[in-house]
Amino acid sequence: MNILGISAHYHDSAAALVVDGVPVCAVQEERLSRHKGDATFPMLAIESCLQQAGIEPNQLDAVVFYERPMLKFDRILTCALRAFPRSWRAFPTAMKNSLGEKVWVRGIISSQLGVPGRKILFTEHHQSHAAAAFLTAPTRRAAIMTADAVGEWATLSVGDGERMLNGSTRIRRFREIRFPHSLGMLYSTFTAYLGFKVNEDEYKVMGLAAYGRPTLVDQVRKLIRRTPDGAFALDLNYFEFHNTAERSYSSRFVELFGPTRNPYEPIDLDTAEGQRFADCAASVQRVLEDTLVEIARVLHQETGLQDLCLGGGVALNGVANARLLAESGFERVFVPPAPGDAGCAIGAALYCDRIHFGNPDRDVPDHPFWGPWVDGSELARLAREDSHFAVELQDGALIDQIADDLVAGHIVGWMEGALEFGPRALGHRSILAAPHTTEMRDRLNHEIKYREAFRPFAPVVPIDAATHYFDLPPGGKRLARFMSGVFPVRPEWRSRLEAITHVDGTARVQVLEPAMAPRLHALLEAYGQRTGIPVLLNTSFNLAGEPIVNRAVEGYSTFLRCKIDVLVGGGTRVIKRTSATAKTEAAKLKEEVA
C-alpha cells in the first residue's frame, strides 16, 4: 500500500511516502526549491518521493493532508468575528489568503497529482503531530503530548498511543487546549518582541535565554495564568496575534516589558538593554518549561506510562525537553527528528496506514535520513571544472584524511548519503570542526555561518563516550539521538570543549550510534584517536538565511562562498585553490568578461 503524506501552506511544507507501512522518503520542499521555510504546495518534494520509490501518482492508494483545511478556516473566520471591529484590516487579507488556495486542498491535490478525490484524506493537525511522534518511536506504549503555535483549533494536546499485540495500533487524544491560548504563540510573541523572525528564529530566543536571568518571570506569568483544571490561558490584553496581522504583542505588553528590540541592531549583552532582552528570553523560557513540566507530570500520573512522545514545534526546545525528562516522571522522552509541521507529512501518512486502513504495525527505521542522496562523482566533476583540487578516496583513507584535516584546524563541509528530514543536521549534511576553542566558534560564526555571536554550536559524540563528556541523565542518550535535548558538559571538559559549550555550561549534544551514520561514527573514532577526545562540532551545512544543502552542487556553491576549508561529498574530498589565487582568478574573470 502506497500512502503519500503532505504538509503545506503555512510554513515548511513537506512530503513523505509510506510504502507497505514503512517510510521510504520524506523531504522538505525548502531543500529542493532552495527557499528557506518554503510553504508552497510541495510539488518538488512529492516528485522526489515518487521518483525515489519508483512509483507513479496513479499507484498511490491514498494521499493524506496533515490537517483539516475547513476547520482551520473556521478558526480564522471565528477569530475575525470575535475581534470585530478591530479585525477590519486583517479580515480581507485573511479571507483572500484562505479562499485563494488554502481551503481548496482536495481540488489542488487532485489536479496536481491526477489522483481521484476519494483517495484524498485529511488528518487533524495535532493527530498528525501525535502520529509522527509515536509511530516513529521505538516504544510499544507511551503517553503523547503535542504542542505548537496552532493547528486547526488545538494548540496543545495530551493522549496516549499503543501498539497492540495483535498488530493493530491505537492513538488517543484525551484533551486539548484551544486557540488563542497557546504556548507556541506565547513564545513566538517574545520572538517577535525580541526582534527575531516568528516561526523561524524561536531557537535564537532559547540560545539568548542562557545569557539572562529569569528576573521577569512574574511579569511573564501575568501573560499566562494556570486554570483550575491544570491547563493555562493567555491574558489576551497583552497580545494582538488573534485579531491583527501586523504584530503579535499589544501596547500593554510593551508597557510591561519595555521597548522592543530593533531587529537591525545586534544584541550587546554588555549593556543594560541587551541584558534586559536576555532576561526576557530567560523568563519566557522558564515559564514555558514550568508549564510543560507540570502538564507532563499530570499526564504521567494519569497514564502511569514510562515513555513520553513529544510532537509539535515546541518539541524543538531542547532545554525544555531536558527538563521534561528530568522532572516529569517519564523515564524516556522521544522526540522525532522533525517534530514541527514538516514532520506532520510523515505522521499523517503513518496515521492513515495504521489507524485508517488498520494495517499491522511495522517498525519504522530509527533514523532521520529520508531525503535524496548525494552524488560524490558530481562533486568531483564540478570541482575539477573549476580547477579546485578533488580526489576520490576509499572510505578508510577518506576518514583518515578528514580526521587529519580536522586536527589541523580545518573546517569541513560533510555530505554523505541521504538528506536529513527535519531542521537539524545530524551528520549527513553537516559542517564539522574541532570543538576545543572559542576561536573556532568565533571563526564559524563570523566567517561561515554569519550569525549572532550568542548562538551556541552543537557537538556530536559516539554513544559509548557520551557520558564521559556530557552529564546525561537516564534517558538522555535517547533524547540526544536527534539533538533534542540540552545537557551539561562535564565541568572538567568544558575548557577543552569551549566551542560547543554554551555560556551556561550546556550543549545540545547529538549522541551517535554507529548504525545510524557509520562513516561519521568512524570519523569521530579516528578524530578521538588523534586528539584523545572523540567529539566534533556539528552544525548544519548552510549559510544564514538558506536551507540546508541537499545536492552536491549546493554544498559546492556554499563551500565556494564561505571559508569552509575542505568539502566532502560521498567519497570525494575537495579543497580550494589558495584564497589569494582564487581572488586573483575571480578578478581576472571579471575583467575578461566585462
Next chain:
Amino acid sequence: MAAGMVLARPHERPTAFDRMLAPVHRWIWSDTDRRIQKLLRFGETETDGGRDILRAAEVTSDPLLRRLYLEHAIDEFRHGVLFRHRAAALLKVSASHLNSGFHGDWLAPGGHGLDDLQVDGESDCDMLAFLHLSEKAAASRFTVYRDVMQNDLLTRAVFEEILRDEMFHMGYTLTQLARVEPRRHKRHLWHARLSRLWKAYLRLASGLAGILGSFLLTIQYFVFLPAFAWLAKRAARQEPSGWTTVSPGRGDSLDRQY
C-alpha cells in the same frame, strides 16, 4: 564575444522615464524614515536576487556561467549587506520606529525591482537575457537614486559602489548571451523584454484585483458580519477556559475536511 558580433557597451545613464521621475525620487528619498525603509527593502531584494542567481549557478551546466553567476550572486549578497548596514546606521541616528506608511515602493523599486524570477527550468539564454535587462533597469534607477542623494553622501557612496558592480553584471550577461547564443541573442532579449511587459501587466492586474477584492471584503465585513460577530462574541464569553475534552471518535473519519 562571438566573432563578428558588435554589441552596445552598457552605459551608466538613466532611461528617459527614470530621468522624468527624478523629482519624485528626490521627494521619496528626502525623508529619512522613508530612506531607511527603502534601504532595508533594497537589502532584502538584493539578497533575494542573490539567492536566485546562486540557484542559476547551481543549475547551469556551463562551467564559465557557473563561475560568473557565483561572482554575481556574491556581489548581490554584498549589496544586501551594504544596504542593511547603511539603513541600520541611519536608524541609529534617526530615532525612527519603522512605522508603515507610504514609501513609494512601486515608484522607486530596488535592484531587481519587482521582477519575479523562476530559475529552475529557465534556459541559460533566457536567464542571461532576463538578468541583463534587470541589471540594466536597476542601473538606470540606481543612477537616479545616486544623483538625488546630494545631502546624504554615505548613502550616495553605497549606490556608487553598487553601480560599479551593476556595470559588470550588465556587461557579462550581454557578452555571455552572445557567446551562448551567437545567432539569436537579440531575439532572446526581445523575448525577455516582452516577458517583462507581460509580467508587469500581470502584476498590475493582480494588484488591482487585490485592491478591488479588499474593498469588497471590507464592505461585506461591515455590512454582513456585525450580527455574526455579536453571536461569535457571545459564544466566546460562554466558552470555558482550560482543557477541552476530545470526544472519542472525533478524528476517526479522514474523509472530512472539517
